[in-house]
Amino acid sequence: DARVTQTPRHKVTEMGQEVTMRCQPILGHNTVFWYRQTMMQGLELLAYFRNRAPLDDSGMPKDRFSAEMPDATLATLKIQPSEPRDSAVYFCASGFGQGVISEYFGPGTRLTVT
Amino acid sequence: GQQLNQSPQSMFIQEGEDVSMNCTSSSIFNTWLWYKQDPGEGPVLLIALYKAGELTSNGRLTAQFGITRKDSFLNISASIPSDVGIYFCAGGFYDKVIFGPGTSLSVIP
Numbered sequence: 536d537a538r539v540t541q542t543p544r545h546k547v548t549e550m551g552q553e554v555t556m557r558c559q560p561i562l563g564h565n566t567v568f569w570y571r572q573t574m575m576q577g578l579e580l581l582a583y584f585r586n587r588a589p590l591d592d593s594g595m596p597k598d599r600f601s602a603e604m605p606d607a608t609l610a611t612l613k614i615q616p617s618e619p620r621d622s623a624v625y626f627c628a629s630g631f632g633q634g635v636i637s638e639y640f641g642p643g644t645r646l647t648v649t
Numbered sequence: 650g651q652q653l654n655q656s657p658q659s660m661f662i663q664e665g666e667d668v669s670m671n672c673t674s675s676s677i678f679n680t681w682l683w684y685k686q687d688p689g690e691g692p693v694l695l696i697a698l699y700k701a702g703e704l705t706s707n708g709r710l711t712a713q714f715g716i717t718r719k720d721s722f723l724n725i726s727a728s729i730p731s732d733v734g735i736y737f738c739a740g741g742f743y744d745k746v747i748f749g750p751g752t753s754l755s756v757i758p
């Protein structure tokens with residue numbers, strides 16, 4: 536039963552601290568997406584990679600957020616320094632093909648910044 | 650910028666009833682997607698639509714890609730309790746995708 540895994544599932548941190556979220560996409564999927572979900576803004580696409588190359592990160596605040604894909608089995612989203620407004624659920628998703636279809640979402644990382 | 654509207658915002662229906670919800674925009678899209686999200690979980694892809702006028706079914710779910718490319722609808726027939734959740738539409742245009750605010754569905758047994 537292939538699935539996208541994310542760690543940690545929950546993270547509470549203080550403002551100013553660095554936060555790293557990890558994602559393992561489904562084996563064989565060539566596209567990995569990072570989303571943020573909040574009550575106010577809903578589900579927003581932050582960035583995505585195809586064949587490990589960044590394709591679009593226009594939805595991501597560049598000054599503090601960074602996304603990387605060091606290998607085909609690991610994607611990371613880092614926030615440094617974190618701020619209370621970054622509190623949200625961060626989802627990773629993966630898919631296969633040339634489009635922007637997130638076929639499978641992970642369970643999410645719930646981030647709380649105090 | 651691009652924005653999607655979903656209606657209704659929420660709905661309460663009796664088990665066994667059919668459900669209809671839609672998604673509209675002032676912008677055109679070349680892909681329409683429908684997802685369902687249960688509490689505490691990630692969205693699950695239900696149906697993907699790739700061209701104007703396309704009508705696609707997945708079990709009791711049917712979705713259509715509007716002719717104008719600015720809208721899409723999702724129908725659920727003979728609703729059951731496990732249909733409860735939030736349904737999101739998403740519009741894709743080349744390398745961009747945006748999600749609607751969701752329709753919350755409650756099913757009364």
